[in-house]
Amino acid sequence: MGEPVISLRGVRADLGARPVLRGIDLAVHRGEVVALLGANGSGKSTAVRSVIGQVQTDAGEIELFGTPQRRFRDWHRIGYVPQRTTAAGGVPATVTEVVSSGRLSRARFSILRRADREAVRRALDLVGMADRSGDSVNALSGGQHQRVLIARALASEPELLIMDEPMAGVDLASQEVLARTLRSQVAAGATVLLVLHELGPLEPLIDRAVVLRDGCVLHDGPPPKAVGQHALPGHDHVHPHTTAGAEPTRTGLLS
Numbered sequence: 001m002g003e004p005v006i007s008l009r010g011v012r013a014d015l016g017a018r019p020v021l022r023g024i025d026l027a028v029h030r031g032e033v034v035a036l037l038g039a040n041g042s043g044k045s046t047a048v049r050s051v052i053g054q055v056q057t058d059a060g061e062i063e064l065f066g067t068p069q070r071r072f073r074d075w076h077r078i079g080y081v082p083q084r085t086t087a088a089g090g091v092p093a094t095v096t097e098v099v100s101s102g103r104l105s106r107a108r109f110s111i112l113r114r115a116d117r118e119a120v121r122r123a124l125d126l127v128g129m130a131d132r133s134g135d136s137v138n139a140l141s142g143g144q145h146q147r148v149l150i151a152r153a154l155a156s157e158p159e160l161l162i163m164d165e166p167m168a169g170v171d172l173a174s175q176e177v178l179a180r181t182l183r184s185q186v187a188a189g190a191t192v193l194l195v196l197h198e199l200g201p202l203e204p205l206i207d208r209a210v211v212l213r214d215g216c217v218l219h220d221g222p223p224p225k226a227v228g229q230h231a232l233p234g235h236d237h238v239h240p241h242t243t244a245g246a247e248p249t250r251t252g253l254l255s
């Protein structure tokens with residue numbers, strides 16, 4: 001097993017008066033694909049947002065690539081795809097502009113050079129959106145929009161990909177593109193942490209599943225065999241969430 005890329009030990013987080021993470025242990029090793037599963041409100045998004053510093057934790061330790069999170073600076077090594085709350089953000093940006101913003105963490109002085117523009121182009125190619133590069137993101141379908149957000153995360157050529165429900169509300173064709181994109185990232189050695197509502201088409205990729213219930217780890221091991229359409233019974237899915245956490249860490253990761 002490779003070295004831990006993500007390590008959470010005894011992580012607790014209260015949001016408002018509510019204990020949302022109640023002592024989470026979670027390790028993701030280099031090259032692993034780990035699914036974080038659990039019912040609505042079990043704390044999955046809060047857990048991944050605590051990993052990238054968007055939720056302040058109240059206890060426990062978080063390490064990224066072996067470095068305590070508070071000293072970690074290499075945020076370009078992480079690509080984050082937030083939970084999608086709307087089909088488009090309402091900002092009149094083009095597909096290229098959105099994907100380019102994911103490259104800024106790599107670019108010196110925030111100036112995109114040729115190599116950066118090529119990386120943006122590669123990311124767009126990977127998700128099959130190169131032909132839409134000049135279009136406004138507001139003109140895209142939900143699935144296409146999600147592909148753009150994934151391209152944005154890939155633009156920094158990250159070693160670790162964290163995706164919060166990448167398949168939610170995504171049409172079948174886009175799901176296939178996303179599964180193919182992930183496969184190619186994994187084949188190239190990426191480490192992946194996925195928040196999932198159901199294993200679905202990503203199931204063959206997943207090495208291990210961590211199931212949360214009520215802010216605690218209920219299971220850490222082989223992915224549960226498909227239970228109907230959903231990874232867990234009784235998983236009734238409702239969105240979106242409000243922004244959590246008081247003072248997020250400045251990471252350059254986009255939410």
Ligand SMILES: Nc1ncnc2c1ncn2[C@@H]1O[C@H](COP(=O)(O)OP(=O)(O)OP(=O)(O)O)[C@@H](O)[C@H]1O
Pocket residue numbers: 015016018020038039040041042043044045046047238239241242243244245
């Ligand atoms: N900013 C906040 N303030 C207070 N409570 C919050 C905040 N954000 C989330 N919560 C609550 O924390 C709990 C866990 O939320 P979280 O989004 O982490 O769950 P989840 O497992 O990702 O759920 P889902 O499947 O709906 O995405 C929920 O009860 C949610 O209402």
